[in-house]
C-alpha cells in the first residue's frame with residue numbers, strides 16, 4: 001500500500017466516521033442528560049458511573065475521529081497533541097468506569113466477561129499509546145492508539161450485532177434456552193458484546209501488521 005493511497009482513503013474515512021459517530025451520539029446520549037437510562041441499575045453508584053461513562057465515552061469518540069484525520073495530524077500537530085490529551089483524559093476514566101459497571105451488568109455473565117476484557121484492553125492500549133508518545137516512539141504510539149480508537153468506536157458495531165443475533169437465533173429460545181427469555185437475552189447481549197469489538201480489533205490488527213511501515217514524521 002502506498003502512502004498516497006492511504007492518504008486518499010483517509011480523506012473519506014474520517015468524515016464518514018464522524019457522520020456515523022454523530023448519529024450514534026444523537027441517538028444514545030440524550031436520555032443520560034435528563035436522568036433517564038436504558039440500563040437497569042445493579043448497585044448504588046451504577047447510575048452516576050454510567051452517566052460519567054457515557055459522557056466521557058462520547059468525548060473520546062469525537063476525539064478519536066479527530067486523531068485519525070490524516071490532514072489534521074499532518075498540518076496541525078499541536079492540535080493533534082491537545083486533542084490527544086483530551087482523548088486520553090476521557091478514555092481512561094470511561095474505561096475504568098466501564099470495567100466496574102461492566103462487571104455488574106444486568107445483561108448476564110457472558111457480556112460481563114466481554115465488558116471487563118474490553119475495558120481492560122481499552123485502558124491498556126490507551127496508556128501504552130500515551131507512554132510511547134512520551135518516549136517519542138511514534139510508530140509504537142500509532143499502533144497502540146489505532147487499536148485504542150478502534151475499541152472506542154467499536155461501541156457502534158456492538159449495537160449493530162444485537163438485533164441481528166436476536167432475530168437469527170430466536171427459534172432457539174424455546175429449545176436451547178428452555179423458553180427463558182432472560183437467558184436468551186443474555187446470550188444475545190453476550191454474543192453481540194464479544195463480536196462487537198473482537199471483529200474490528202482483529203481486522204485493524206491484521207491491517208496494522210500487513211501495512212508496510214510508512215516514513216514517520218517527527219510528530220505523530
Ligand code: HEM
Pocket residue numbers: 028029037038039050053054055056057058059060061095098099101102103104105106107111114115116118119122151152153154155
Ligand atoms: C470500549 C469500551 C467500552 C466498554 C467496555 C463499555 C461498557 C459499557 C457498559 C458495561 C455499559 C452498561 C451496560 C451494561 O451493563 O452492559 C455501557 C453502556 C453504555 N455505553 Fe459503553 N462501553 C465502552 C465504550 C463506550 C463508548 C466509547 C461510548 C460512547 C459514548 C459508550 C456509550 C455507552 C452508552 C450510551 C451506554 C448506555 C447504553 C444505552 O443507552 O444503550 N460506551 N457501556
